[in-house]
Amino acid sequence: MAFTASRVSREQVRSDVRRRLARLRSKRWHVLQAAGAAGVAWFIAAGLLGHVQPVFAPIAAVVSLGTSYGQRLRRVTEVTIGVALGVFLGDIVVQIIGEGAWQMTLVVAMAMVVGIFISSGQVFRNQAAVQSIFVMGLLPTPGAAFTRWTDALIGGAVALVAASIVPAAPLRRPGEQAAVVAKKIASLLRAGGQVMLDADAVYGLKVLADARATDPLIRELQDAAEEGMSVLTSSPFRFRHRSHVHRVAELVEPLDRALRSTRVMVRRAAVSAYRGDIVPEEYYRLAFGIADAVDVVEAELAAGRSPDGLSEEARAVLLHIGEQTGLVQRSDSLNAEVILVQLRSIIVDLLGVTGMGQFEATDALPPLPPRGSEGSDGS
Structure with missing residues (x-):
């Protein structure tokens, strides 16, 4: 009985591994595409435009491409504008009133209110809020609003081009x-x-x-x-x-x-x-x-x-x-x-x-x- 149970368990493990490998094979193009877009976005922002730590360029590219083909064009637009909006608002708040708990509350509320006003898409307002948090919490360097906003646009543009290149x-x-x-x-x-x-x-x-x-x-x-x-x-x-x-x-x-x-x-x-x-x-x-x-x-x-x-x-x-x-x-x-x-x-x-x-x-x-x-x- 123990031998039979052990054999069944091994078969289940092998079946699970095969299923996971099949899932990986089916998504390999998405992985390569997102990784390539992230690298290209970073190269353009850092190598060609000289931006220091342009993290929002690869972020916008990867998040935009992380969905099915049918949603990509709309997703690229929403994520690009949402990321750019959140980055811009976060930087503006840091420059004017600094950083802290109540400033964090304010900037997230602003990002979501503006996001809801501009678009009914949940992805749009969530990205605006998340990126404003990221700016205020991890990169509160004043005076970089335009640079980070540009990085977000670069990442979105690269994602748009990458989304149009699909295998047969x-x-x-x-x-x-x-x-x-x-x-x-x-x-x-x-x-x-x-x-x-x-x-x-x-x-x-x-x-x-x-x-x-x-x-x-x-x-x-x-x-x-x-x-x-x-x-x-x-x-x-x-x-x-x-x-x-x-x-x-x-x-x-x-x-x-x-x-x-x-x-x-x-x-x-x-x-x-x-x-x-x-x-x-x-x-x-x-x-x-x-x-x-x-x-x-x-x-x-x-x-x-x-x-x-x-x-x-x-x-x-x-x-x-x-x-x-x-x-x-x-x-x-x-x-x-x-x-x-x-x-x-x-x-x-x-x-x-x-x-x-x-x-x-x-x-x-x-x-x-x-x-x-x-x-x-x-x-």
């Missing part, structure tokens, strides 16, 4: 994550089809647990799409990627719907296996066929192809399978009927991934055959 990785990530979601849909379709084929309730519960754990995949896709759009906003150098990123962002909704429909289908397959319901064999063949079409979409997304150019082959396969749903045998089992309906929903959602509109995709499927139909002969 955030622009590739939405397509890569969309491929991950598509791969999971294909995997669940095949697993659900196998549950129908084998009527294995135990395996069905395992597949269902896997399907229920897929919400993070969609959240990651949404985050990746938002980050990609934010990069386009903050970087004029990535304009040529605009169409690609916009199109990938449009895949989020149909992929989300397809994954949700797949979860429902898997649940009904598991329940059918548990209750011993008979599911027509055409249904698992439909699931396998849809999975094959999703494989094509996944491969093209993973390869970085534009969603506008997603394979016509995948659409043709999906349309063919959709036609087959109008020829299959109907079932008296409610669970089997829901499986058939969900398979059709998955097809409609995946046709949306290939660029078809919701109504167009829905109209492309034939009506279900009447109950009691013997279905097609598979030819």
Whole structure:
């Protein structure tokens, strides 16, 4: 028992280390960018302009860049003005009435009042207050207001330039994550089809647990799409990627719907296996066929192809399978009927991934055959 607990503990530690290393890898560009901006801001203020200890230049640069791409332009502006305001007010108060507890109270109140008056942003007024505290508490040298104010502006300007320089990785990530979601849909379709084929309730519960754990995949896709759009906003150098990123962002909704429909289908397959319901064999063949079409979409997304150019082959396969749903045998089992309906929903959602509109995709499927139909002969 002690050996097992120790082994589990080691596995948890290794998993935690891997997660932390993955987080570090995902943020390495932010680290390099902030550190580089801090160094450049210091060099300009100290090396080129001759300012003594220009600490506010790197502070403004680092604080401005310490956020997501979408917030950076606004953050740079707020932080630059907020830091400059706080530095200026702190220096003015030190020169006129000196330093002390009540002077600290006064300068913080002034900074926050002016900050609230100028902007409703909390970051703005907080930076104004914090920098006024910094000036009064650590650098109360009179007569340096203009120099420190200039340093803050230098740091903000450097941050603004740095914010417009972004790697291509955030622009590739939405397509890569969309491929991950598509791969999971294909995997669940095949697993659900196998549950129908084998009527294995135990395996069905395992597949269902896997399907229920897929919400993070969609959240990651949404985050990746938002980050990609934010990069386009903050970087004029990535304009040529605009169409690609916009199109990938449009895949989020149909992929989300397809994954949700797949979860429902898997649940009904598991329940059918548990209750011993008979599911027509055409249904698992439909699931396998849809999975094959999703494989094509996944491969093209993973390869970085534009969603506008997603394979016509995948659409043709999906349309063919959709036609087959109008020829299959109907079932008296409610669970089997829901499986058939969900398979059709998955097809409609995946046709949306290939660029078809919701109504167009829905109209492309034939009506279900009447109950009691013997279905097609598979030819």
